[in-house]
Amino acid sequence: MKTKKNIFAIFFAVIMCFAVVGCGGGGKDDGEIELLVDLHGWMPTINTTPTLENPKVIRASALIADAFYEETGIKVKWARSKPVGGLEAELSEWFSIQVSGNSCPAIAFSWGTRFQDREYYMDLTDIVKEPNEFVEGNEKWSDMFEDYLWEDGTIINAADRVVAVPISLYAGTSTGYFYNKDIFSELTLSVPKTFEEYVASAKKINDAGYVGSAPWGYFKKYTLGAWIIEQSIGPSIAYQLMDVLDTDEDGRVSTQEKITAVKNNVFSPNHHDYAKEMYRQAKRYYTEVLPDGWLSTDYMNSWDTGKVGMKEEGVWAMYDQMNQPAIDYEVGIFPIPQFSIDSSEFATQAEYTEKGPYNPRPDLALNIMKPAVKDNPKLMAAAVKFLKYLTIPENITLMCEEQGAALGAVKGSGYNSILDEYFDQPFPKAFSNVSWPAGFTSGKNDSLDRSFGLWVLDSKTDKAFYDDVDKYMKEGAAELAGKMGLTY
């Protein structure tokens, strides 16, 4: 009997030694909290000193994490398995694997609200009303940011709950065009401010034997998500519908309002000429601007050798672009041109600042991930603490100056002054409060894009495409409404 008891005691002791630690975000069994954090492209690099082979070094986030540990005893571990350069499909798969494998980061980047239909995000609405204890005198964390940010679709979800904290902002519009100043000078072109001027410039450059406008290197299909459509054509036409869309008259179109409008055929090309016009103009981008063979062409070499007039790019790549191999022509950058009344009677007249960005939108926005913290209040508290520490203005400045092409999201934070030259031009007052919907879900977006591509190539009639728009938009709207507890 005594032997059996001894055996049981030893067995029990062994089991206790192998006590399981909580999900991915950390929580070590010695009482020290370890936070698994994904800062996407802002995570520190392994190399801490730039070299010719690896000139890009990120140290700021490591410095901040080390200082955070000194102050709080909470250790930050980086989610280095994330495919940082990946597009939505790749990141979607990565998150699915992390969640199912119990290794989901406690803090992550996912374009703010991209996966809001998956129960990934902690509701931070009440948390951002707490003080940030790391900022002297602060009584409400959200006061550290401009008000308009708390209405951005990458910060609040379809149910109007805050699910992300902005860390950095795009330097103006999120995307723009690098342009060859020599070609512009040769052809006496001015920087295009409207879509129509952009189309005309591209045509003139093409006619002169150059490539008028090269698309972003990762756009390898016909898509209504092309930046010029998503950020320029669509919002300009949608803004004319504000009276119809903004039913609660709060100055912005919520996801619910958009879903209701879809159900009521407000965006239907079968019902409205302005909707037909939206798609007609989107088609023009592919038929009148992009050069033949664009789908299978890499324009990098053509750009480097001075044969491309305009190159579509994310503003986040600005600093890297400035440090490319030596090219023997001057490069400029202009923000994405606005769709205006010189293109269509259904457009909104474009407006510009005298100089400098207008209400720049969030670039890096971080979520606290429900799968990691939901059963671990200590880990949740640690994640909140780290986000508050990250948003100390001096820390935001450190990160943004290093990144080179981003603004800080926090009032009083700085940016790298190499941006000042870029800011010395008018910027569009882009519409952040309204957009033209696509398919609402990844699946329906893909279906819509496929139909759009066939229509652009004249393999589908107008009617067949318009029917697809109505079908996929409505199906997607209903699907999202179901997942988010909204009304369809």
Next chain:
Amino acid sequence: MGGIYGYDYVRSRSFHMEVVAVSPEKPVASTKERVTVTVKLTRRGQAVEGHTLYALALDGGTMRGNRIVTDGDGIAVFTYVPYTSSRLMPAMPVRIEVSDESNSVFFEVNAKLLLTVDLQEPERSGA
């Protein structure tokens, strides 16, 4: 192979870079500051034109354009933009490494120059 590498190694040693000027000499650690770094490339006492020099700030801050081609006098002028000093990253001497990307024939063996820019803490207004 070793012989070919050796050729480029010896060749790289025949190129000489020197700092002509750093202005201002003791710049403030602020992103608003601009530091001009003038470098001269010679070979056997003669100015070398048309070589691409690549500058890297090793300890923080930004080169406003990493690559400059030397002119007829062998001169390349770089602009260094310091970081803004903070509690986590105070002002300190910053190393800038300049490499000649054009001196090799077969194997990339770059002539290099390492210089230091002595950043100063900005004057802060009293509380």
